[in-house]
Amino acid sequence: MNMSLHIRNIESQLTGIPAFTSGANEGCVFRRNIVVFRRNIVVFRRNIVIFLRNIVVFRRNIEVFRRNIVAFGADGIGHDLKTRMVR
Structure with missing residues (x-):
């Protein structure tokens, strides 16, 4: 099998598009x-937008x-119990 046909077969498997060998197709x-x-x-552009978000x-x-x-101190113990969590 020559390299060009082999590459077409790989592309065909990846894309799902049949590999043709005739020039017309x-x-x-x-x-x-x-x-x-x-x-x-x-899809790539959508993924970039999602990534930036x-x-x-x-x-x-x-x-x-x-x-x-x-608010709660570096040790994780709440020193001021009246402090609300900020969103």
């Missing part, structure tokens, strides 16, 4: 691959954690 496969590639870009939430959680350390 290669354009069809190429167009399908472009569609899959564009979908992957959309998670960073914001993480920073907020760190700030709340720091406030709680100040």
Whole structure:
């Protein structure tokens, strides 16, 4: 099996798009691959947005954690029981 056909078979397994060997069908496969590639870009952009949101939430959680350390003391024992937790 030549390397080009082997690579097509691997791509076919990964994308679920049948691997064609005739020249007439290669354009069809190429167009399908472009569609899959564009979908992957959309998913990648969504994942970046989710990642950035998670960073914001993480920073907020760190700030709340720091406030709680100040409010309850570094040893974890609440010295001022009237202190409310800050959200």
